[in-house]
Amino acid sequence: MLERDPTEPPTTGREARESWERPGVSRLRRPVLEFAVAIAAARIPGVTVRRGDGIVRFVLGSEQISGVPHLVGVETRDGEVLHADLIVDASGHNSTVPRMLAEIGQVRDTEDRAEAGFIYYARHYRDSGRGLPEAAQWPLLHQETLTAGCLPGDNGTWSLILVASSHDRQLRALREVDAWERAMELFPEYASWTQHG
Ligand SMILES: Cc1cc2nc3c(=O)[nH]c(=O)nc-3n(C[C@H](O)[C@H](O)[C@H](O)COP(=O)(O)OP(=O)(O)OC[C@H]3O[C@@H](n4cnc5c(N)ncnc54)[C@H](O)[C@@H]3O)c2cc1C
Structure with missing residues (x-):
């Protein structure tokens, strides 16, 4: 689906063609890219893709290091708790993670926004x-x-x-x-x- 049709020149302008075809540039709509990534992810053994499960707060476990909150999972909008050894935040520009961390308190905000x-x-x-x-x-x-x-x-x-x-x-x-x-x-x-x- 994402392969470029070699018979379809993207432009007649040489400069523009070179700029759009340089390595690392994908000419595609975001939903198409997300769909392709989602399909690839769903095919990886052990990976479960859950849609619509917004994360609303972190779940705290018993302290392992004195004074450092120990996170053991997340809670979804529906109140379901998902336990985790490792939590990776990839929630983008409008991330609610800074607010969720502030709710825990104690955590220093290291976010850098531009x-x-x-x-x-x-x-x-x-x-x-x-x-x-x-x-x-x-x-x-x-x-x-x-x-x-x-x-x-x-x-x-x-x-x-x-x-x-x-x-x-x-x-x-x-x-x-x-x-x-x-x-x-x-x-x-x-x-x-x-x-x-
Ligand atoms: C109009 C526009 C045009 C752009 N054009 C380009 C371009 O041409 N080329 C380019 O390289 N970049 C472009 N960008 C930038 C690019 O979209 C971003 O850099 C990129 O999407 C960032 O990826 P991300 O995975 O960090 O975050 P995002 O793509 O924002 O993904 C974050 C995901 O986390 C989810 N999420 C957030 N909060 C929660 C929560 N509490 N619980 C569960 N899920 C949550 C969101 O729903 C979202 O799916 C463009 C951006 C905009 C706005």
């Missing part, structure tokens, strides 16, 4: 059967307060993005499809991309 300050307003498109637009490029256009871009995806898909400062409250109107489409119309370079999908 806000990049950008917000993406994106829409995904799928090739409607006509192939990619003729002059296929993956343009990125910078205006004073807004950047517009076109990103290649998997299986004949692409996304158009508008990137703004997360502090720009007026531009949050771009969450509405109608406003987003009207804003994208201001970039004629993308006309073929919006009409082709």
